Amino acid sequence: MIAIGQYNDLRIITKTDLGLVLTDGEDEALLPYTEVPKNTEVGDNVSVFVYANKESRLIATTKRPLACVGDFAYLTVVDDSEDGAFMDLGLDKDIFVPAREQKRPMFKGDSHVVYVFLDTSNNRMIASSKLLNFVEEHEIDLEEGDEVSLLIADRSDLGYNAIIDNKYIGLLYTNELFDILNPGEVRKGWVKKIRVEGKIDLSLQPMGYGHILDNKDALLEELKESGGVIALGDKSAPDDIYDRFKLSKNAFKKVIGGLYKDRLITISDHEIRLFVDKEAE
Known part of the structure; x- marks a missing residue:
């Protein structure tokens, strides 16, 4: 089955007026001619990113999106309405953030850290800025002192929330910071403390x-x-x-x-x- 919102290695099986038809042996996706690499022929395998369009048809692209399904990413709003906002995903297709998935209202020109996932009702990619709904809070496979990758998410009363290794969320305390941080920055950090309730304290300096x-x-x-x-x-x-x-x-x-x-x-x-x-x- 083709993984929507992910990279797939697919085989070209035929040509149509709109582009090349690709398959994994079970599902099919259309690769528009504007996306076809040079010297590509029927029978070749190509690595493509796949998404579903408005008609739920699977579309393949050789462009690299700013995020895949399962990723936290810092994206910019390109349009907004009462129903939700559209964010630039680096493709011809923007990603939708329904109003119900917005931690606070999003407006054109704003940038936010969001989580990208599939809407199971139509298999289309959507995003959410309600990050706590998507981080792992119980089975934390980290130890105090571990070096981790941090995506600075937003500011809180105590400091800055940061996504850890694209999986967990932790806190950098303001009184322990000497750098100016901005949402969307990727920093190297360290696990300072894992609390009993699963909350993670972070540091921008090695521990021990x-x-x-x-x-x-x-x-x-x-x-x-x-x-x-x-x-x-x-x-x-x-x-x-x-x-x-x-x-x-x-x-x-x-x-x-x-x-x-x-x-x-x-x-x-x-x-x-x-x-x-x-x-x-």
């Missing part, structure tokens, strides 16, 4: 002691290149620390605390220095 060790080496190297002194310390502003080292103030204090315990640096409120053993001189 291994990360501290890596940054200890990097900071020592930076100190040496800076003549043994860096004008950042225990009471420096978090933004200043992040601008220099891309570390939160908490992570920075862990790093310099480790270096201090190893007698490699000295620390003051607004400065760190390479340790000099005067007795050894």
